[in-house]
Structures are given as C-alpha cells and as structure tokens.
Amino acid sequence: MDRISALRNVEEALADFESGETDLRATERRVVNVLRTYATEFEDEELSVYRASGTEQADGVVVVAESEGQARERVAERVDGEASGFELCEVR
Structure with a gap:
C-alpha cells in the first residue's frame, strides 16, 4: 500500500465516523489496520x-x-x- 492509498483509506474511515456509519472503536481499528498494512508493505530502498x-x-x-x-x-x-x-x- 502506498502513502496515497493509506491516506485515502484513513480519510474514508474518518468520513464514515463523521457520518455516523461507524463508531469510534471501529474507526480506530480501521485506522490501525491501514497503518499496519502500510508499515508491513513499506517500500523504500533506503528505509x-x-x-x-x-x-x-x-x-x-x-x-x-x-x-x-x-x-x-x-x-x-x-x-x-x-x-x-x-x-x-x-x-x-
């Protein structure tokens, strides 16, 4: 997952929270999962x-x-x- 995809996924999670489609706990899980996926698929030749x-x-x-x-x-x-x-x- 690249940075832009990660940011879009976090934005979607926040939008769902703001609209009342999800609660805080579900939003936190989604954001943590995005970050974990981003971190484990991190691709940078120097890092x-x-x-x-x-x-x-x-x-x-x-x-x-x-x-x-x-x-x-x-x-x-x-x-x-x-x-x-x-x-x-x-x-x-």
Whole structure:
C-alpha cells in the first residue's frame, strides 16, 4: 500500500465516523489496520521497517529506519529507555 492509498483509506474511515456509519472503536481499528498494512508493505530502498521485542515497554514497537542502529535509537526514544534490552527484527 502506498502513502496515497493509506491516506485515502484513513480519510474514508474518518468520513464514515463523521457520518455516523461507524463508531469510534471501529474507526480506530480501521485506522490501525491501514497503518499496519502500510508499515508491513513499506517500500523504500533506503528505509526498512523494524519491530522490537523483549522488554515489556519495547515489545511490539515498530519503527522505520535506515539501519538497525538507527531503529534501536528510535525504539529507545519511544520507550524512554536505553538502546538495549530488546531485540529487533526487520519486517518484510
């Protein structure tokens, strides 16, 4: 899924919410699913998608980065911790 498709899908979810066709919970699920699909199908020659696991705070955190080192730093920033104590795997 490219960025434009993702944005259109999010816009459709918001429009359905605004019109009363869906509730907040359903809208949140749709938006999260769009983002997950976008992240796992992310195509950029210089960037990769990484998922953290291991520590409770880092488990499931997904970031886009140029390298594993940069991904480790980005995860650490999000979990207010050091760039250690968790494992990374490239999502493809």
